[in-house]
Amino acid sequence: MKQLWIFIVLFFAIPAVHAQEKKEMRFKITYLAATVLYIDGGRDHHLSMDDTLRVERNGKTLGTIKVTAVSRQSSAAVTLTQAVPFVVGDAAVILK
DSSP states (O other): OHHHHHHHHHHHHHHHHHHTOOOEEEEEEEEEOSSOEEESOOGGGTOOTTOEEEEEETTEEEEEEEEEEEOSSOEEEEEEEESSOOOTTOEEEEEO
16 A cells, blocks of 8 residues: 555656756847847747846846747847847847
8 A cells, every 4th residue: 555655646746846847948139129129939939928038148147128029939028127238149048
């Protein structure tokens, strides 16, 4: 009976632990406008409205952006924080 109990606990615990792992997803800034920027990730990449991403260049964090609109393959975002101006090609990173 004890072995059955251990099996049941492990059977349900292992998938739950695995499901909690987060994956870093990286996108690129593809276009900059006056008040909005665009990235090359969208709904097909599991991005959602109000997601917050950090912007990086050469491994250094430059600021954060917030997704305001999502299509299948791209998203629009606004700047939340910015240490230096973003440029096309900067990475937008999220853990999800």
